[in-house]
Amino acid sequence: MNDELISKKELLDLTGISYGQLYRWKRKSLIPEEWFIRKSSFTGQETFFPKDKILSRIDKILNMKDGLSLDELADVFSPSLKEISLTAEQLLERNIVTSIALDVYLKASRHEGSFMFEKILSVFVLERLLQSGDISMEEGRLLVQTLTEHYPAFAGRDCELLLIRKMGVAAFILMSKNSEIYFDRGVKVVVRLSMAQVTEELKLKIGEGGE
């Protein structure tokens, strides 16, 4: 939350969008309410935004808006889970996950049939951490269990996934967004992932392959 802020005026100058567009995107929930920060400045009350977040969001909107309607875009950015289901074959075919991650997932959860979005998300996160070499397959199972048991509790709200290690023992933590957490010195934070961001990436990936 030491994010650098940018004023509305600077933002419009920088991106070339108009006031009308900005307000329209706000109405369509493409830009979350929390990003509109009202602060007093020397000209009176002004609206500010977290700089990095808003610039990357606007960049994405501008790049994608030709292909998708605003409502579809809003879907991509919302942290709630889309109604979608794919079979294991489709997941592999569309290169959303690899067979290694899928195997680990299937072993951990004894899952059958097609995958709902929430499940795909678990596999997607697993895939990501396995690929980056941050976790072993054994730890992957632990991850799958954590996500299956506790992720639904966040019910559409954004949360963060944390992986810590102390003396080689791994632990997964799911916590609500923007909460502060401190560890003792022996603890190493290996991974810190925003689930909303992963959800967004996954939705884009599914969107590209389908339709």
Added chain:
Amino acid sequence: MEQSIRDMKLNGVGQAAGGRYKRVQIDGIGTIGGEVHCEELLCNGQLKLNAPLTAEQITINGTGKITGPVHSGDFRTDGMLNIEEEVRFDKLVINGMFKCGAGARGEHAEIYGTLKLKKDLQCEILEVWGNLQVEGLLNAGTIRLEMIGKCKAREIGGEHIIIRKRGTAPKLLELFSGKLASRLTADVIEGDDIELEHTKARIVRGSRVRIGPGCEIDYVEYKDTYEADPKSDVSQAKHI
């Protein structure tokens, strides 16, 4: 376990619990204590609902007071409506007065009379003939406001913003007291196309800005075009 959904009908003075209904009709004075889900709600007289309401269609002739949040498709009120929490609508038509203790969000709103909101109003099309008082942000694709009396909004944003005063001749009341004159007060107005009349604002920013008669504006910023009526007072205008 398919159960047929029933109607609720209250005639005279009556009380009911909430629930799931197909059609709810109240003729007289009806008080409902619990949450209501229905396809259609019609009230002729007075409705008091101390819980949330979700309906595809709501028609109130008379007065309505709802303390919970309201979700509605078609929402029409002739008379007075008071809602204490958030309102969502597809289409909202008010003839009379609408007071809301929180914000409202929807597609299309038409207000003939008075609109008072404690928080933000967001919709695609907003048309108001009469009086408007929004304590938060008024955000709409198209805003057409024909003012009668004193109007107020903290911030206005949108694509097309048109603020006019109803009728041109000053009314008798306005001659006696300036306080009753039709006038909009806002802090910031931002949009693509902005047309203002009889407006007092601190900052107006837009692509195409037209300032009509009777305005009092501290600072205007415009991108493409700017016009100002000689009968209005603009302290500073800047092209960016």
